[in-house]
Amino acid sequence: MMDLWSLEPVALPAELDVLRRDVRAFLAKELSSGRIAANCDQWLGGWDHAFSLRLGERGWIGMAFPAQYGGSAAGALARFVVTEELLAAGAPVAAHWIADRQSGPGLLKFGTEEQKRAFLPRIARGECFFAAGMSEPDTGSDLASVRTRGRQVNGGWRLTGTKVWVSGAHRAHAMIALARTEPRTANRHAGLTQFIIELPDPDVHIRPIRLLTGEHHFNEVVLDEVFVPNARVLGEPGSGWHQVTSELAMERSGPERILSTFPLLAVAADHLAENGERSSASRVGAVVGRLWALRQLSLAVAGRLEAGAAPAVEAAAVKDLGTRFESVVIDTVRLLSQVVPDLGSNRPLPRMLAESILHSPGFTLRGGTNEILRGVVAKELGVR
Numbered sequence: 111m112m113d114l115w116s117l118e119p120v121a122l123p124a125e126l127d128v129l130r131r132d133v134r135a136f137l138a139k140e141l142s143s144g145r146i147a148a149n150c151d152q153w154l155g156g157w158d159h160a161f162s163l164r165l166g167e168r169g170w171i172g173m174a175f176p177a178q179y180g181g182s183a184a185g186a187l188a189r190f191v192v193t194e195e196l197l198a199a200g201a202p203v204a205a206h207w208i209a210d211r212q213s214g215p216g217l218l219k220f221g222t223e224e225q226k227r228a229f230l231p232r233i234a235r236g237e238c239f240f241a242a243g244m245s246e247p248d249t250g251s252d253l254a255s256v257r258t259r260g261r262q263v264n265g266g267w268r269l270t271g272t273k274v275w276v277s278g279a280h281r282a283h284a285m286i287a288l289a290r291t292e293p294r295t296a297n298r299h300a301g302l303t304q305f306i307i308e309l310p311d312p313d314v315h316i317r318p319i320r321l322l323t324g325e326h327h328f329n330e331v332v333l334d335e336v337f338v339p340n341a342r343v344l345g346e347p348g349s350g351w352h353q354v355t356s357e358l359a360m361e362r363s364g365p366e367r368i369l370s371t372f373p374l375l376a377v378a379a380d381h382l383a384e385n386g387e388r389s390s391a392s393r394v395g396a397v398v399g400r401l402w403a404l405r406q407l408s409l410a411v412a413g414r415l416e417a418g419a420a421p422a423v424e425a426a427a428v429k430d431l432g433t434r435f436e437s438v439v440i441d442t443v444r445l446l447s448q449v450v451p452d453l454g455s456n457r458p459l460p461r462m463l464a465e466s467i468l469h470s471p472g473f474t475l476r477g478g479t480n481e482i483l484r485g486v487v488a489k490e491l492g493v494r
Contacts (some may be wrong), residue, residue, distance in 0.1 A: 119409075140201070146410035151198045153207045167235075176235055206236050211364060240284050254351070273285075309340055316330075359420050359421050367436075370436050375401075382446060433480065
């Protein structure tokens with residue numbers, strides 16, 4: 111059973127203050143020069159390859175990778191500081207996000223030496239982007255029910271099936287796909303394997319799933335007898351469930367689960383202050399207080415990752431709480447600002463409010479629905 115007190119507070123080392131100031135100064139120049147613009151939900155919607163390259167030049171991608179694989183070996187807490195500043199500024203980080211957050215660490219932990227050298231240095235330079243092929247049609251967030259099949263053939267495997275909600279697959283250089291490689295038994299978690307599918311591939315058919323805005327970030331990915339050589343099996347065949355749950359600890363707990371709408375909250379607070387809305391201070395303060403508490407939880411998970419743990423259940427709890435908070439930010443800003451959302455506005459507040467509203471249906475879906483996450487926590491606590 112999970113220890114309810116296992117998320118101990120983590121104090122960031124003092125030397126990371128210097129890193130934080132460096133990132134803030136860099137972002138201030140990027141914004142003032144017009145090279146990037148601040149927007150909400152930029153770890154999904156802000157695809158900017160050139161910006162990722164500039165981050166890679168500064169060693170701010172692959173911060174948890176060892177130097178021998180192109181990383182800075184700065185660790186999970188240093189990465190937390192950098193990603194927190196990038197998200198708070200509304201910087202366009204979608205291109206490298208999945209590779210840096212989960213695919214790279216997964217390769218580092220489970221990959222062969224050849225796989226590490228083939229992908230990790232390119233990820234750290236901001237040159238190689240990954241997609242995560244987990245969810246499937248009609249299965250929601252129940253990963254154990256995957257129906258994509260892996261059939262062993264001479265020299266490798268043939269994969270057949272469909273993945274959905276695959277962020278950035280149409281631009282990615284590779285996708286890590288979870289497939290069933292052994293007959294299903296009473297143990298639904300057995301017989302699953304992860305594969306690295308290099309893209310583009312003529313047998314991989316990528317179809318857009320557009321947001322309410324018309325933006326194309328998500329995809330349906332159809333695998334039609336895709337050949338994957340043995341050299342691109344990630345980890346041991348049959349060990350996919352253990353690997354993917356380790357990956358989910360990184361996917362679900364980061365500051366992106368609480369900071370997607372932070373740029374909106376910041377501009378709304380400025381707007382209210384400029385208009386003398388002192389009566390709104392307590393409502394804004396309540397939201398900021400909740401944000402701070404969630405930040406401490408997210409930071410605590412980062413601390414456990416730094417220590418080499420795989421806090422998948424704790425991450426599920428943080429993700430559930432964090433994505434519900436994102437909607438609280440939107441509702442509070444709508445109520446207090448009395449601003450009409452306008453996606454085409456030149457003013458940041460109406461534009462960011464519209465962005466957040468239109469992106470909000472995905473907040474509690476991507477990375478696992480809240481219902482599934484609560485089930486994970488309940489099972490660990492022994493109440494389900």
